[in-house]
Amino acid sequence: MWNTIIIEPFINALLFIYDLIGENFGLAIILFTIIIKLITHPLTAKQITSSKALQDLQSDKEWQDIQKKYKNDRDKLAQEQMRLYKEKGISPFASCLPTLIQFPIIIGLYQSIIQTMGNTPIQMVNLVSKISPWLFNTLSFIPGLKDPITLIPLNSQFLWMDMGKPERIFIPGISFGIPVLAIFVVVTSFLQTKLITNPSPDAQSNQMSGLMNIYMPLLMGWFAYSFASGLALYFVASNLITIVQYAILGRFNFSALIPKRKKAEK
Amino acid sequence: MNKSNRYFYLWIGILVLIALSGCTGATTVSSWPGGSAADNVGYFSYGTQVIAIDTKNGSLLWQYPQKSDPKSQFYAPPEIANNLLVVGNYTNTLFALDRESGFTKWEFSSAKDRYIGSSLIVGDRIFAPNSDKYLYALNLNGDLVWRYKTLGPNWTKPVSNGKYVFLASLDHFLYAFKLDYRNDELIMDEDGSRTLVSKPEWKLDLSSAIAADPVIKDNRLFVTTIRGVLYSVDADTGKTIWSSDNGGSIKSIWGSPVVIEDTVFFGDEAGNVYAVSLMDGSPVWIVPFSTGAAIIAGGRETTEGILFVTEEGKVFLIDREKEPKPVTTIGTPIFSTPVYVGEKIILAPAIKEKLLIAVDLTGKEIWSFAPSE
Numbered sequence: 001m002w003n004t005i006i007i008e009p010f011i012n013a014l015l016f017i018y019d020l021i022g023e024n025f026g027l028a029i030i031l032f033t034i035i036i037k038l039i040t041h042p043l044t045a046k047q048i049t050s051s052k053a054l055q056d057l058q059s060d061k062e063w064q065d066i067q068k069k070y071k072n073d074r075d076k077l078a079q080e081q082m083r084l085y086k087e088k089g090i091s092p093f094a095s096c097l098p099t100l101i102q103f104p105i106i107i108g109l110y111q112s113i114i115q116t117m118g119n120t121p122i123q124m125v126n127l128v129s130k131i132s133p134w135l136f137n138t139l140s141f142i143p144g145l146k147d148p149i150t151l152i153p154l155n156s157q158f159l160w161m162d163m164g165k166p167e168r169i170f171i172p173g174i175s176f177g178i179p180v181l182a183i184f185v186v187v188t189s190f191l192q193t194k195l196i197t198n199p200s201p202d203a204q205s206n207q208m209s210g211l212m213n214i215y216m217p218l219l220m221g222w223f224a225y226s227f228a229s230g231l232a233l234y235f236v237a238s239n240l241i242t243i244v245q246y247a248i249l250g251r252f253n254f255s256a257l258i259p260k261r262k263k264a265e266k
Numbered sequence: 267m268n269k270s271n272r273y274f275y276l277w278i279g280i281l282v283l284i285a286l287s288g289c290t291g292a293t294t295v296s297s298w299p300g301g302s303a304a305d306n307v308g309y310f311s312y313g314t315q316v317i318a319i320d321t322k323n324g325s326l327l328w329q330y331p332q333k334s335d336p337k338s339q340f341y342a343p344p345e346i347a348n349n350l351l352v353v354g355n356y357t358n359t360l361f362a363l364d365r366e367s368g369f370t371k372w373e374f375s376s377a378k379d380r381y382i383g384s385s386l387i388v389g390d391r392i393f394a395p396n397s398d399k400y401l402y403a404l405n406l407n408g409d410l411v412w413r414y415k416t417l418g419p420n421w422t423k424p425v426s427n428g429k430y431v432f433l434a435s436l437d438h439f440l441y442a443f444k445l446d447y448r449n450d451e452l453i454m455d456e457d458g459s460r461t462l463v464s465k466p467e468w469k470l471d472l473s474s475a476i477a478a479d480p481v482i483k484d485n486r487l488f489v490t491t492i493r494g495v496l497y498s499v500d501a502d503t504g505k506t507i508w509s510s511d512n513g514g515s516i517k518s519i520w521g522s523p524v525v526i527e528d529t530v531f532f533g534d535e536a537g538n539v540y541a542v543s544l545m546d547g548s549p550v551w552i553v554p555f556s557t558g559a560a561i562i563a564g565g566r567e568t569t570e571g572i573l574f575v576t577e578e579g580k581v582f583l584i585d586r587e588k589e590p591k592p593v594t595t596i597g598t599p600i601f602s603t604p605v606y607v608g609e610k611i612i613l614a615p616a617i618k619e620k621l622l623i624a625v626d627l628t629g630k631e632i633w634s635f636a637p638s639e
Contacts, residue, residue: 119397120296121341121382121421122601124477125562128492128518129535149493149518152475153418153436 006104008130010112015148016135023151026158029113029230033237036109040102041245047097048251053090060084110234117156117230119164128152156230163230181232185224188239189217196246296356298562298601299614299621300343300384306608307365309351311340312621316353316361317637318368321607324624324633328368330361343423347387350406352394354381360394362408372408383479384423386431391445393431395420401433401443412447413455414463423479425487427501430467434476434489440497442467442504468504472497478564483525483544490519490532496540498530498547510547512540512554521564521603524572531584533561533574541588555590557582564603566611570627573611575600581613583627594629 010032017035018028037044057063063084070077085092118127131148139145156163161181168177193213224232246252299312307327308319314334318327331338339356346352346365354360360374360381379398386393391411392404397419403412418437425432430442443466455462474493481488486507487499494516498507510516516534523532528544538554539561559578566573571585573593579600581593598615605612610624610632622635 119419120380121298121477122296125520125535125601129560147493150438150474152492 002108003130006108007112007115008132010108011116011127011130012132012135012148014112014116015131015151016139018154019136019146019148019151020142023155024158025117025154025156025163025230026161026233029163029233030237032113033109033234034241036105037238037241037245040105043102044242044245045249047102048246048249050091052251053088054092057084057088057090110231113230113234114228116154117164117228119153119156124152158233161229161233163233164228166226167229167232179225181229181236182221182224185232185235185239186217186221188236188243189220190214192239192242193217195243195252296339297341297382298616300341300353301602301605301612301614302343302346302384303605303607303612304346308605308607308612308622309344309346309353309365310614310622311342311344311353312614312616313339315637316340316344316351316363316368318365319612319622319635321605321610321612321624324622324635326635326637329637330363330368330370342381343384345385345387345392345423350387352385352387352392354385354394354396356380358396358398360385360392360402360404360408362392362406374402374404374408374410376410377402379419382419382421386424386426388426388428388431388445391431393424393426393433395422395424395433395435397421399437401441403431403443403446410459410461412452412463413461414441414443414466415455416441418475421477425480425482427482427485430501432480432482432487432501434472434478434480436475436477438472438474438476438491440470440472440476440480440487440489440499440504442469442501470499470504470506477520479522481522481525486544488523488525488530490521490523492518492520494518494534496523496530496532496542496547498544508547510540510542510549512549516540520562524565524567526567526572529588531565531572531574533557533563533565535560535562537561537576539565539574539582539584539590541584550588555582555584562601566604566606568606568611568627569609573604573606575602575604575613577601579615581611581625581629592629593627594625594631596623 014028014032017031018025021027066080070080115127118124133148136145136148161167167179167181169180170177193216220235224235299310301308301310303321306321308321310317314336316330320327337357340353342354344351344353349365351363351365358377358379362371364371377396377398379396381396383395390406394402399416399418400413401420402410405411416435416437418435420433420435422434431445433441447463452460453462453464454460472491474491476489476491478490485501487501489497489499495509495511497509500507517536519532519534521533523530529550530542530544533539537557537559540554541550543550557576557580559576561574561576563575571583574582577599579596579598582590583593584590596613596615598617600613600615602614613623620634620636624632626632
């Protein structure tokens, strides 16, 4: 079911793009990520708008008064919160639902990239069994399209990287390889989380975001360091596109990049 | 963003990471056991070790290395000649072991990628295909004699007719090389050594990746592709004699064909076994024999006919009258070509709990072997 609905169409779309752009797998990953992000952009936009509305509520005078008034009555506070949501037309789930819908798409995108890079016999057998000529036959009017099975094995070379292997740059005099792409993943993940996270009036909430802003980029960097560079390329592309999406929607928080100075106490 | 929303995103983040880490395949098995046999000893590479098994009773004779190293994975079938066993691993090293004891004789570590296909020993030359696109020709001491760089990874075992060595590559080409080259026929490679063959004797574009070992009979090569085509190629000229795709209905072919007398047998990913004429590739059977599950392994000739195994663990025998019949079902997937030695079929179903199962031609289990952890 998962394979039929998500993975197989994604793999065939990825192969189609790969064929269309002259068999460059790195570019195909970037283009495929852009296309999926464009398709899911309305969901992302909805999520961003709803999140903003919820965030604005935190600094709303009426809400702050309600919080003060019912700070010792949790039930009443919840009732008032729901009333306020209703009055202001805010749905607390409107920001979560698009994320939930996008979740399988993100995982599917990731899995299809991994499976398309198959460079062991089992991976190759799995990949070939998922290739269908349907998309290629439907769009056969495009000149130069090949039988998708003849695209295997994919040309995994992109710039200095082999998309099927972890990326390292070896510099003479240094005994170990430098994982440039993994560093890019950490930097772009950090920038993404920093730029799109708006500060909350709640200190505990801010503390948690702060921790996430550190751990998530490091974890993503570790994935990029350990696994095929095609995956790292997808992470970088995805991070950069997300930043652009937020910028287009005017939800950038540049101030988050500038460390705050503590006011000198007199 | 309120607190509950932040918690929601934190959990989503954690779920994404769990999902991502679960599907990278980093620690999963990447291939199936590779086996070969000679003189009632079976040699199998699977996971971290190569093992030698007494095929009479399934007892372990030796294992290499003695202590498993998780970083060193073996899947290429070992090649045996005289007292030498040659096998490559997934960390770019080709090992020559003493066939009797399993002790290392030498290692060749110049390759830059995995050994997936088996090596071939012809006289005093070892031909080792590697995923780094090279075919390496070594002497019996493990010294590089010559090499050739193809356009893609090489996963199949070369074959030879004594005059040439033939390599079928994932790059879609079938190549023919001389067994030996004079020094003045070699050119400088990237590392500055004069070891590179600049041009094969001939090469043939088969338009699709070749993942199955080719076979040679009567100076004709039989090569299958993942596009589902069987080619018969003249070994001297590299010209296609005929090709067979059954009107385009054959699915990907992952296993080697078997040639018996005047017929070529092969199985495809759809689970069909085809029999075609050696002379012109015309179908011998009007309808292919359907096993009901994908055939990934190659066929294996026995005294009674040809064995085919399926992804669902079913074993079939095509007898000498070309009549298919079931032999046994072991209930676990089989991707490896069975080994036939001393009237025993040795199946390697790729599960550690029962790595090897020996059955006779009636399907009766004789012994099984599970490696100790």
